[in-house]
Amino acid sequence: MVQVLAVLLAIAYLIPVYMTVVTSLKAPGEINFMTAWELPSVPNWESYSIAFKQFAPHLKNSFILAIAATLISAAMGSLNGYVLCKYPIPGANIIMPLIVFGMFIPYQSILVPLFQFMQKTKLYGGLPGLILVHVVYGLPITTLLFRSFYEEIPDELLGAASIDGANFFGIFRYLIMPLSGPPFLVVCIWQFTQIWNEFLFAVTLARPDAQPITVALANLAGGQAVSWNLPMAGSILAALPTVLIYVLLGRYFVRGLLAGALKG
Amino acid sequence: MQSRRDQLVAAVIILPSIVLLGIFVYGFIAQTMRASMTDWGQEAAMSLTPEINHVGLTNYKELFSGFLNMRFRQDLTNMLFFTLLFVGLSLLVGLLLATLIDQLVWGETFFRTVFLYPMSLSLVVTGTIWRWMLQPRGGINVLPTLAGLPAGQFLWLSSRQQSLIFDWSHIFHYTCLAALIILALMAYGHWRRGEKRRLRTKLIICAVLVGIFASGALTRIRLLDFPEEHGFNKALWGVVIAAVWQMSGYTMALYLAGLRTIPDELREAARVDGASKFQIYRYVDLPLLKPITASAIVILGHIALKIFDLIFAMAGPDHYPTSVPAITMFLKTFRGNELAVGSAIGVILLILVSLLIIPYLVNSFRTGEQ
Amino acid sequence: MRTSRWIKLAAMCASIVLMFGAVASAAVRGRLEIFSWWAGDEGPALEALIDKYEKMYPGISVINSTVTGGSGVNAKAVLKTRMLGGDPPDTFQVHAGQELIGTWVVANRMEDLTWLYQQEGWNTAFPADLLNLLSTDKGIWSVPVNIHRSNVMYFIPANLAKWGVGVPNTWEEFLEIAPKLQAKGIVPLSVGENWTATHLWESVALAVLGPNKYEQLWNGRLSWKSPEAIKVWEMFGEILKYTNTDAPSLSWQQATDMVVKGQAAFNIMGDWASGYMTTTLKLKPGTGFGWAASPGTKGIFMMLSDSFGLPIGCANRENAIAWLKMLGSRDGQDTFNPLKGSISARTDSDLAKYDAYLQSAARDWRTNKIVGSLAHGVVANERFMNDFATVMDIFLASKNAQAAANAAQAVAIQAGVGK
Structure with missing residues (x-):
């Protein structure tokens, strides 16, 4: 049954x-x-070759964007998580919720100042600017996830290491990092899918030559699409990387979801 | 233990993140709020040096009561119904799937993967695929014909039918009713947990609200000087189905993890006491899933309030029956050149999301410290 | 020693970021960036122009920035974020008329091109009605590259013969034929997503009001609440009774397809539909598909035009001027338009290069009364157009002509139409 x-x-x-x-x-x-x-x-099979030809530059953009922003935000998040978890920063109790709040805001509420800021700093339009934006708005979730993981490392272990003369980086490098493998993977998978799938920043902050795949797909599907075979082939191409990651590394994907929701 | 130097290093390490988030989140929000109280959007809005005047809360007032912003008010209505349906159905379907998988004899990994894979898709992809699935003269409407049945006739995304119609000018009246229902539910909770003092306060407030509601005093406060009907657009069902398809795997994963953490001894004890399988599920498993439900409501709720890409890809930006504030913000800002009004909509969205998120954050970080 | 690894890592990250930055900002000598929303079916016409330009000016590399989708909103979002940041493309596509003037000219973002018109002799090459739409009292603001006609009705002659109906000359005639078609299970008039309803509306408005009163609507001399204007909505409502119920989920091509497949009798669409049926569906103009001016608008040409302007402060001004010169030339127009399925804006184009439909359109262009389209940005500014979508929805939901008229009047006042 x-x-x-x-x-x-x-x-x-x-x-x-x-x-x-x-x-x-x-x-x-x-x-x-x-x-x-x-x-x-x-x-x-022609739809795929047409769609792929149109998508190729955007796929490349998406890969560069998602990989760079994922790695940078994960690296920063892991350091932040370590600091917030193991070092008494004044006001840490307030800092953490303030950081985490950033992950829930509707991006419509910061969109106009954001693109003005990007223009003023000459970061508008290209991939570096998009990477910066995704890194910054990725920091809350990466910091939160790493902090939750590091909370499980007993403080006594760190105390022992520091008595042995290890400094901040020493502890991080030889104690924290070896334990960070699985969390790092969880965070990376989560960030990669989020950034790969993002649309609003992609459509407003990128010049056409830097547009990622979601915008290209929206163009293909909502623009001059005469018949449905092209948007469908395009959807498959756009979805393939994240679906593959998910099918291959699904275990970690689920862990990422759970950590995000349960540990808050 | 920790040297002074290390503490300094730690502070230096975290500083860039705090500065960046300070600017990108709080600085920008402040700027948007300031812009929302101006008239940026007059004739020369696209000028490099636009003439911008401070106008106070005029834009907000216009959005809630101006004749021409009827669309925004229907957007809010759509958003409310979408959020309720999407969160409710995702929880229900997710719970069903989790329970099902928990009972499986074989193929657990396979089924889990199948139910969860839509999660990994971009909302733009989901929107594109479901736009094709929900074509009124094709897609799932012709599915019954494969079995020889007549084709479905429902206009998934393009229906203009409305139900649950209410008059916006009586919005305070309805808000009062909603508050009453929520308070009554909370009071019921207090009663069950035997929290007498809290129950008493809630009951007093309830009684006052009932009095106000019944007196009809609120129907006399009219937000608009003309009747304006809004209601649940049936076209939203299409969006709800696609969104639940995408996110129910998420709630499934949450519930499944919850079910797995319930110690077997607990169920075993219930079984010894003579509880049936269903009774164990109802009285042992479900109560323990409550905290998960609470987190899931917050996470899904804020996704629902922010929904943009899915509807943009599924029904297009100009489709009134499925429009939400996030889409109207995009159109006002980038097509209508009304940047101040767009900012005001952004702020309203932020406030709505905050109403959901801030209690959650306060709560989870407070318990986190204990 | 331990920290040095981290410094290395940080340096690596920084250099990766810098590398992307360098690639993105590496200035190639002699560039021209063209911003448009032409892709898909319309892409080849633009590419032919770019080819021509690159042959004329070897050494200038053309960057073809195309943003499509979202009913054109995406392109506007990208263009406006760039312009607001003072980072204009060298030249961009914009509908001639109020979409250009109401947004960009009033904001002082465009260069006056009067000198170019004088130098190239365009003041006589383009019809005076068109020049009026491109100009204000302070100058001429863009170069039109094509002309499309909005008020065209399409049908399949063989199907009409089979069903025993003729081509209606007025909407009253249409309303007589429509119930007969409906009784046979045929949709009398196919409509697509939201903007195609506005497109239909403007043809109805032109028929009900006539060209003079239609123009008065836009210069503020005819109130939206006047009995004539309300009559437009009433007629529009009558016509909508004979359209397909699934309109919002169809693209304009799918609405055209309904006519081609014999599911619908008529469709009112801009004449890009001719290009679609000729090029994509391989139908022969005249026999495979037929056309007529939309009911009640014979002898009137409701036009829209894509044009390119010169933004103040663009990076490659000289190259952009060369592009505009080529666009305005007879040769440039005759390269682009046969492929785009539109006619040359000039009155001296070589008609031999155009197909049967376009030749007939070109003849009408030279002889007909010319008025501007609402749905395609000619007669009203963007703010009006954005809010008119709401007015349209008020009407589609309530079918209340008076309410729609009131709302339209309020929008017109707020948006400063006819000021």
């Missing part, structure tokens, strides 16, 4: 994938509302 129900629900959850793949493989002339569910008579 339970098994059957699970299978049925799984089919329901996979229906959109089926529709997307089927539609993306049809020739434009074959796409028809009434036969939307049928398999293509002959698979037409």
Whole structure:
């Protein structure tokens, strides 16, 4: 009974994938509302090559953006988490919620000053600027996650190390970092998917040559899309990296979700 | 223990992050608030040196009661209904999926992956795919024809039907009713936990509110001098379905983790006491999932209040029945050149999200210190 | 020793960031950045122009910045964030008329091109009606590259013959035919997403008001609350009864497809639909698909035009001027327009290069009364257009002509239309 129900629900959850793949493989002339569910008579791979050609520069942008911003924000978050967790900073009780609040704000409420600031600092339009923005707005969640992980490291261990003469960086390098592998992966997966999937900053802060993949997809789907095969092929290409990460590293992905929600 | 020098290093390490967040979060919010109280958006709004005058709260007043900002008020209504439906259904479906997976004999990893994968997609991707799925003359509407049944007729995203219609000029009246319901629920909670003093306060406030509500005094305060109807747009169902498809895996993962942390001894003890399987679920498992539900409501709720990309990709920015404040902010700012009004909408969104987030943050960091 | 690793790491991060910065800001000598929303079907026409430009000016590399999607809002978002930051592209696409003047000229962001018009002799090459739309009393502000017609009705002649209906000359005629078509299960008039409703509205308004009163609506001499203006909404409401219910989820192409597939009888769309049917659907103009002026607008050409201007303070001014010169030339226009499916804005274009539909449009362009489109930014500023979408929704939801008229009047006052 339970098994059957699970299978049925799984089919329901996979229906959109089926529709997307089927539609993306049809020739434009074959796409028809009434036969939307049928398999293509002959698979037409052309949509993928067209979509890929249009997407290639944007995919590159997305990779550079997501990887750089993920690594930088994770590195900063891990140092911040370490400091906030193990060093008595005056006012830390207030600092932490103030930092975390930054991850919940609707970006519409800072959008106009943000692009004015980017213009004034000449960071507007290119990838470096977008990376900066994603690093800054990624700091709350990375700091929070690392702080939660480091709380599990007993203070006695640190005390012992510092008696042995290790300084701030020594403890971080030889005690904290070796323990940070899994959390680092969790944070990176979380940040990578978030940044890869982001749309509002991408559409307002990037010049066309620096636009990431989500904007390219919105252009393809909402612009001059005549038939549905192209947007569907585009959706698959845009989704592939994060879905792959998720399927391969799903365990950590789930841990990231949980840490974000449960530890607050 | 920690040397002075190390403490200094620690402070220096964290300083850049604090400065950056100070500027990018609090500095920018302050600037947006200031801009929202100006008239930036007059004729030469796109000038390099626009003439900007301070106008106080005029923009806010216009948004809530100006004749031409009817769209914004329907946006707020849409956002409210979307948030309620999205959060409620995500919790329900997530709980169902988690319970189901918890009972599985085989294939747990597979099913978990299948239910969770939509989470990893961009909302733009989800929007594009579901836009195709919800085409009125195609997609899931023709699904029944595969089984020989008549095709569905529902206009998923384009319906203009409304239900639960209310008059915006009586908004205080309805707000009072909503407050009453929430307080009554809280009072019920106090009663069950036997917190007598709190129960008494709540009951007194409730009684006062009932009095005000019943007297109809609030219906006499009219926000608008004309009746204006808003309600639940049925076109929102399409957006809700896509959003629940995407996020129910998240609540599933949360609940599943919660179910796994319940010690077996607890269930075992209940079983010894003669509890049925359902009774164990109802009286042992569910109560222990409550804190998870609370976090999930906050996380999902703030996602729902901010929703933008999904609707933008699914129904387009100009589609009134599914519009929300975040989209109108984008249009006012970048198409209508009304930057001050756009900022005001941004601030209103921020306030709504804060109402949800700040109690949560205060609560979780307070318990964190204990 | 231990800290040095961290310094190294930090230096590495910094150098990565700097590297991206260097790549992004590396100034190539001789560039021209063109900002537009042309992609997809319209991309090849723009590319032909860019090719031509690069052949004429070897050594200048053209950056084709295209932003599409979101009904054109995305392009506006990018352009406006750039302009507000004082970082204009060298030249950008903008609808001729109030979309250009009401946003950019009043904000003092454009260079006056009167000298270029004089130098190139364009004051006589372009029709005077068009020059009026591009000008204020302080100057001429952009170079039109094409002309589209908004008030065109499309149909499939064979289908009409099969159903036994003719092409309606007035909306009254249409309302007589429509119930018969509906009885046969055919949608009399197909409509698509929100802006196509506004597009239909302007054709109805032109028919009900006539060209003179239509113009008075925009210069403030005719009130939106006047009986004639209310009549427009009433007629529009009658017509909407004969349109498809799933309109908001269709693109304009899908609305055109309904006519081609025989699901709908008529569609009112700008004449880019001719290009779509000719190029993408491979139909022959005249036999494969037919067209007529939208009901009640015979002899009137409701126009819209894409144009390019010269923003003050752009980085490559000389290159941009060379681009504008090429756009305005007879040769430039005749390169672009046959591919775009539009006609040359000049009155001396080489008609042999155009197909049957475009030749007929070009003849009308030279002889008809010319008025400007609302949906495509000619007659009203962006603030009005943005709020008019709300007015349209008030009407679509309530079907109340008086309410829509009141709202439109309020919007017109707030947006300063006809000031």
